[in-house]
Each structure stands twice: as C-alpha cells, then as structure tokens.
Amino acid sequence: MFDKSTWIKLPRNVVVGHGVIEELGQAVAELHLHGDPLVVTSPTPNELAGDRLRAQLDDPTTVTIESASFDSIERVTEIARDIDAGYLIALGGGKPIDIAKMAADEIDRGFVSVPTAASHDGIVSGRSSIPEGDSRHSIAADPPLAVVADTEVIARAPWELTTAGCADIISNYTAVQDWRLAHRLKNVEYSEYAAALSEMTAEMLVDNAASIRPNLEESAWIVVKALVSSGVAMSIAGSSRPASGAEHLFSHQLDRIAPNKALHGHQVGVGSILTEYLHSGDGGRWRAIRQALDSIDAPTTADELGVSDDEVLEALTTAHEIRDRYTILGNGVDLDAAVETATVTGVIDRE
Ligand SMILES: NC(=O)C1=CN([C@@H]2O[C@H](COP(=O)(O)OP(=O)(O)OC[C@H]3O[C@@H](n4cnc5c(N)ncnc54)[C@H](O)[C@@H]3O)[C@@H](O)[C@H]2O)C=CC1
Ligand SMILES: O=C(CO)COP(=O)(O)O
Ligand SMILES: [Zn+2]
Numbered sequence: 001m002f003d004k005s006t007w008i009k010l011p012r013n014v015v016v017g018h019g020v021i022e023e024l025g026q027a028v029a030e031l032h033l034h035g036d037p038l039v040v041t042s043p044t045p046n047e048l049a050g051d052r053l054r055a056q057l058d059d060p061t062t063v064t065i066e067s068a069s070f071d072s073i074e075r076v077t078e079i080a081r082d083i084d085a086g087y088l089i090a091l092g093g094g095k096p097i098d099i100a101k102m103a104a105d106e107i108d109r110g111f112v113s114v115p116t117a118a119s120h121d122g123i124v125s126g127r128s129s130i131p132e133g134d135s136r137h138s139i140a141a142d143p144p145l146a147v148v149a150d151t152e153v154i155a156r157a158p159w160e161l162t163t164a165g166c167a168d169i170i171s172n173y174t175a176v177q178d179w180r181l182a183h184r185l186k187n188v189e190y191s192e193y194a195a196a197l198s199e200m201t202a203e204m205l206v207d208n209a210a211s212i213r214p215n216l217e218e219s220a221w222i223v224v225k226a227l228v229s230s231g232v233a234m235s236i237a238g239s240s241r242p243a244s245g246a247e248h249l250f251s252h253q254l255d256r257i258a259p260n261k262a263l264h265g266h267q268v269g270v271g272s273i274l275t276e277y278l279h280s281g282d283g284g285r286w287r288a289i290r291q292a293l294d295s296i297d298a299p300t301t302a303d304e305l306g307v308s309d310d311e312v313l314e315a316l317t318t319a320h321e322i323r324d325r326y327t328i329l330g331n332g333v334d335l336d337a338a339v340e341t342a343t344v345t346g347v348i349d350r351e
Pocket of ligand 2: 120121122127128129138139168240243244248
C-alpha cells in the first residue's frame with residue numbers, strides 16, 4: 001500500500017526588488033489576514049524603514065528588540081497577546097525576524113518577513129536560532145506568510161552581512177553531500193527535489209559571484225533570490241537538511257567555543273572548506289569553495305574569522321556532539337586528521 005504523505009509550507013507572496021517596501025500593504029492585503037499587525041523590529045532597521053512600512057498600515061503597534069533571546073520572545077508574545085494581534089511583521093535582520101517567527105508560532109498567528117539585510121537564509125525559512133548562555137537553540141517554526149525584500153534597503157546594509165548570506169548559500173554544497181551520506185548510511189529521509197534545488201542555488205550564486213560587489217544593488221538581488229530558493233528547499237524537505245550539514249555543526253560549535261567572533265554565514269563558509277576536504281580529499285572541490293568565498297570577500301581562514309587555530313580544531317573535533325544529525329564527521333574527527341584538514345586547506349597555519 002502507498003502510505004507516503006507530505007506537508008510543504010511555503011510563503012505565499014515573495015516580493016523582491018527596488019523600492020518594494022512600498023508594496024508591503026498590497027502584499028499583506030492579498031493574504032486576507034484578520035486583525036491588526038504587530039511590527040517587530042530592531043533600532044537601526046526601524047530608523048531606516050519603520051516609518052515607510054507603518055505608513056502603509058493603520059498605525060500599527062511597534063515593538064523594538066535589542067537582542068535575540070527567549071526573554072525577547074516572551075516580551076513580544078505578551079505584547080501580541082495584549083493587543084490581540086492578528087499577525088506579526090518582522091522588519092530587520094535575523095534577530096527581529098527570528099523573534100517574530102517564534103512569537104507568531106507561540107500565539108498561533110502568521111508573520112510577514114521584511115528583511116533589511118541578507119545575512120542568512122533564516123530571513124525566509126521556517127527555522128529560528130536563539131542564543132541561550134553559551135549555546136544556541138535551532139528551532140522549527142512556520143515560514144513567513146510573505147517576504148517583502150527591498151533591495152534598495154538591503155544594499156545599504158553593512159557589506160559583511162551580504163557576504164555572510166552568500167557564504168550561507170555556498171555551504172549548501174556540503175550540506176547536501178552530508179544529507180546524501182546520511183540517507184545512504186542511516187536511511188535518513190531525503191528529497192531529491194530539495195537537494196537538487198539547494199545545490200542549484202549554490203551553483204547559480206557561484207556563477208554570479210563576479211556581480212556580487214559592495215554598493216551594487218544587484219548583489220542584494222542575487223543574494224535574496226538565492227536565500228528564498230534555499231528557504232524553499234528547506235520547506236520542501238521539511239527540515240534544514242538541504243542547507244545545514246557538518247559545516248553548520250562546526251559553526252554552531254564555534255559559537256560555543258568562541259562566541260560572537262564571526263557571523264554565522266562566514267563560519268559555515270569556512271566549515272564548508274573543511275568538510276568538503278573531509279568528503280572528497282585533495283581532489284575534491286574545496287579549492288573551488290575557497291575561491292568562491294574569497295571572490296565575494298568572505299573569510300577563508302581562522303585568522304579572517306577572528307578565531308584561533310586551536311578554536312578551529314576544537315570545533316572540528318567536537319562538532320559531531322552538538323546534535324543528532326549524521327554527517328561526514330561521523331562519530332568524531334581525530335585531532336591529527338583535523339590538523340591535516342585545516343592545514344592543507346589553509347584554514348589554519350601551523351608553519
Ligand atoms: N533562523 C536561522 O536559520 C538563523 C538565525 N540566525 C540568528 O540570526 C541572528 C543574526 O542575524 P543578523 O542579520 O546578523 O542580525 P541582526 O538582526 O542583529 O542584524 C545585524 C546588524 O545589522 C543591522 N542592520 C540590519 N539591516 C541594516 C541595514 N539595511 N542597514 C544598516 N544596518 C542594518 C542591524 O541593526 C544589526 O546591527 C542571530 O540571532 C542568529 O542566532 C543565524 C543563522 C541562521
Ligand atoms: O542556518 C541554517 C541553514 O542555513 C539553519 O540550520 P540549523 O538547522 O543548523 O539551525
Ligand atoms: Zn545557515
């Protein structure tokens with residue numbers, strides 16, 4: 001008997017382009033939501049685009065968060081309940097978007113994502129990453145009902161946020177390899193559609209790398225489109241597998257060992273160089289990944305990440321402990337193998 005079934009949750013309206021923040025009202029109206037919105041933002045995005053966003057709505061309540069934390073989720077949830085919000089609108093980078101995503105989930109409402117930076121694929125996906133103490137919780141929620149990404153606003157964000165978003169996409173190469181490995185070895189559920197979309201997204205970004213330069217609005221366009229595509233791959237898979245493998249475990253572990261030193265996307269990019277080498281050895285495409293990262297100004301070494309060689313080695317040898325997700329790290333990489341991997345790829349310099 002055929003007994004498979006699947007639920008694919010996707011944003012309904014995705015609006016990307018120059019000045020499209022002015023189309024937010026229309027994008028929301030088409031969703032036929034009930035009740036008033038609560039706008040969740042952080043200080044700089046609020047200053048940059050808050051008034052333009054609010055001008056299209058009927059004087060909505062705004063809450064400004066300073067940090068991504070469970071306290072912020074609780075605060076936003078309480079305010080949303082107090083005003084009986086019909087839906088939430090997140091305006092900003094990854095922090096307000098993650099908080100709105102979690103709070104919306106908590107009160108069983110939808111949310112709309114209005115990213116002002118393209119720093120990682122969480123701006124369009126159904127996943128949140130909330131720091132707590134020296135660790136970080138990766139939590140599944142629903143993706144946004146709509147995404148309104150104004151490339152004029154995003155192009156003005158600090159350049160390193162855009163290069164981090166690019167590196168998060170480039171890391172899809174190794175994430176998919178880990179997923180296939182886990183499927184073959186551990187019978188992990190796998191979607192060829194999601195894997196192909198995720199790989200193609202990385203491929204297209206790398207093919208367009210020459211157009212990804214500071215102060216070019218086209219860069220924001222290319223990166224946002226890739227982040228949307230990566231978010232769709234995760235929605236099809238029903239997990240972050242197409243976009244998160246061993247390179248993400250390495251980054252999550254680095255967050256514990258060396259907190260707040262580098263951006264998520266930059267860490268997963270370096271992780272991808274290392275795990276590609278573990279997958280395929282010297283003949284593999286680790287040089288192509290390093291070259292792609294380098295060409296868009298993303299870090300390729302421990303030094304450029306601002307972490308020490310020892311911190312890289314500790315993260316690489318302990319990353320498998322983080323989460324029950326089978327990858328090329330297996331049940332752990334030996335220190336000698338980690339030193340060899342990080343030295344050959346030039347991530348650390350042991351001369
Ligand atoms: N949901 C997920 O899958 C993931 C979530 N995360 C989470 O995302 C957060 C990090 O994301 P970020 O976007 O770096 O954080 P963020 O929201 O703090 O933004 C970074 C900085 O850029 C500024 N900014 C944003 N847009 C700007 C613009 N247009 N012009 C000038 N400045 C602008 C913000 O004010 C802030 O200072 C962390 O909390 C992390 O845990 C990280 C990876 C994946
Ligand atoms: O960052 C992500 C994908 O790029 C989300 O992955 P996690 O499931 O590892 O948090
Ligand atoms: Zn990521």
